[in-house]
Amino acid sequence: MIQEIAFYLFAGLMLVAGALVILSRNPVHSVLWLIVAFFNAAGLMVLVGAEFIAMLLVIVYVGAVAVLFLFVVMMLDIDFAELRAGFVRNFPLGLALAAVLFVELFVGLVVRSAGGLTLGTPDGSAAPSLGTTNTEAIGALLYTRYIFLFEAAGIILLVAMIGAIVLTHRQRPDSRGQNVSRQVARRPQDATRNVKPEVGKGVQL
């Protein structure tokens, strides 16, 4: 009973938030609705007993990815007239993409109803067996059976990260950055001099 109410609450809110992501005029509002959608997805994950994934979803997507989205989108200067002109021009492409996605969804459903795939069941019978926690179960699989896939994913991410840095990094020879260790290593006697000039004589620097 409670599970059903919670499921329909999370799922309904997620659909509404997802629709508002593309319907709201203001891009910042879109990002915020996206965050609401992520949150409800995390709620659904908790419902099927995958609390580890749920927490990772919140930490990674809500806590890091969406913040960076917001960071960029907040600084945009949007011209709505231009946006609408783009909408008319890109409408056929969007329609084609939507058709492809719909067909894929349809094929997926047909395959599933034909018994080609076994997915998790909504009554929770696919939830991990009691005794091992979620985290341990994932770790035991990820670091034994899927270790090569896991490491390959890691290497791809590393390459992507280095690539992004190489592509965007610019050396600025004129920048006057702070060299903290040099500043800390500098002693008063290297930089200052104590002199006692005669009256009326002045100091030669």
Next chain:
Amino acid sequence: MTQFFQVLGMSYEWAWFVATICGVLLIALPLMLAVAMVIYAERRLWAFMALRRGPNVVGPFGLLQSFADGLKVMLQETIIPAASNKGLFLIAPIITFTVALSAWAVIPFNSGAILGDINVGLLYVLAISSLGVYGTVIAGWSSNSKYPFFSAMRASAQMISYEVSIGFILICVVLWAGTFNMNDIVQAQKGHILGVVNAFALNPLLFPLWVMFFISGLAECQRTPFDLTEAESELVAGYQTEYSSMAFALYWLGEYANVLLMCTLNATLFWGGYLPPVDWAPLYLVPGIVWLLLKICVFFFMFGWVKATVPRYRYDQLMRLGWKIFLPLSLLFVFVVSGYLMLTGHFS
């Protein structure tokens, strides 16, 4: 507590429901009172460090100062700037306040005295505390004003930078404790040092991590020396500039609830939580919550001490510390700690 209500003749569902509501109130109400008192305590502390008197007029020793302030802001008018984004402007302080309170659900106050004893407790804390940035960012954007906007930019970059190293530091603790459950992490610290001292922090491999965690905690709470989001000499009051009345008060309460949470995390993850400092039987006669509160007070004193004495960082220095020092160091420690644990057969 569920059993207590079941004894009173309720069905299990209702007993659980009432017990949870009671638990929430038992945490939230004393926390609000504690926030009021620590604001007073910290103002007195800064005053003594600056050779001033501090608030000493309202009530005995000025103890009621925070309540007087609360009454004052409650009676003020809520001003909403005409050009602001009104809905988001009002939601932002509510987000900050809610997030600051909800992380307390998984803090163990005593053996078994924990509202949500979930097995991903530490991840829950990380997830909730990573939401705190939205209160600041949304406030800065929706105010539609220059200084709050700068503050929002700074906050989003700062929080992300320090969360990365906090994550790596906590991984080391989790490796050593072998669990994400907060209660089990505390129990794993029992007699950790030579079977005598109940603290991870005195372990030579984990002590540098605790120091990094403490400093990152200052940055995560946006406290001095990392309070660039409300740097009053540059940004008026940062993201709070346009706020008044209760909305402003919610920011204050949320900020101090966050500081207390960070002190509690220091105590729970590194200094033995509700366990007494030394594993000696007579010390267990003192209730665990007393030890926890004592440790929180010590860390709160350290937070106040830093605020009273350390000057503010520049923004590039803040970024340098986060990305060039803490991130490589914490990564190195993940490597060293996991290597040590593997070689000593901790995992088998």
